[in-house]
Amino acid sequence: MTPDGADARARLVALLRARSILHGDFLLASGRRSPYYVDCRRTTMHAEGLALIGDLGLAAIRAAGWNALVVGGLTLGADPVAYAIARATATAPTPIHAFTVRKAAKTHGARHRIEGCFEPGATAVVVEDVVTTGASALEAAAVVRESGGTVCGVLAVVDREEGGREAIERAGFAVRSLCLLRELLDAPV
16 A cells, blocks of 8 residues: 555655666667666556556546546556556546557557557547657657547656656647656756
């Protein structure tokens, strides 16, 4: 069982600091270099991290007023976030199910780009582990729309505060994050 409210958020920040912040010289997916890397998977795939993210993510979705039927995003970073939130709703009167957006459609079988519990007409929250430029979330949102769904918002575990939130908002989506990068670093961004 996870702690409630502020205690759960403080514990998530502590886990991210301890498990997911790497210092060095890193090339980011955006092509930029950074003295730190947020390897969120080391927290989002951790047993306690999954429980915290599920509860906090669900609380953020509800506080935003997003009436989502499904949560998901671009594989691999979004997958454990979506699964954690879906699990947190297992006993809810209206559960939220998970989906995954493939980086490319399969060339065999049903040739879907979205796997899991997504159906055309579904209202979705796009989730992300770390938002830097917003490109992954925007790609996932475009696939959801092309597949007949509606995106009611984007939820990130960590906002790197490098313009991604603003890019997503310019595209017309509300954004919520569970924490900001500055909260995870010893020095401000």
